[in-house]
Amino acid sequence: MKSAKSIALSLTLALGAGAAFAEGPVFVDPPFTSTLSRAEVRAQAIEARDAGLFALGDGQSATGDNGTAVASQRTREQVRAEIAEARRTARGDIASMAAGA
Numbered sequence: 001m002k003s004a005k006s007i008a009l010s011l012t013l014a015l016g017a018g019a020a021f022a023e024g025p026v027f028v029d030p031p032f033t034s035t036l037s038r039a040e041v042r043a044q045a046i047e048a049r050d051a052g053l054f055a056l057g058d059g060q061s062a063t064g065d066n067g068t069a070v071a072s073q074r075t076r077e078q079v080r081a082e083i084a085e086a087r088r089t090a091r092g093d094i095a096s097m098a099a100g101a
Contacts, residue, residue: 036044048054072079 034041
């Protein structure tokens with residue numbers, strides 16, 4: 001009797017595990033076919049850019065001059081001093097957090 005229960009339990013667990021791996025139907029989208037030529041798409045992109053309709057991402061500017069240098073109001077030494085001060089302040093904050101303050 002014990003072995004019958006053991007076999008039934010094993011069979012139930014095996015069937016339950018198999019059901020857990022069951023997968024439903026997989027839907028595949030039909031392949032995309034464009035109705036526009038490459039030249040038409042480029043022309044539309046240029047029109048949108050000129051109209052200001054593009055959202056700009058990292059490293060892009062509205063005028064397209066991504067390499068233009070901008071005059072700074074600080075000297076290199078002032079910037080280096082600010083960085084050194086920020087590092088000192090951050091270390092102090094970390095040390096006080098480690099000490100439990």
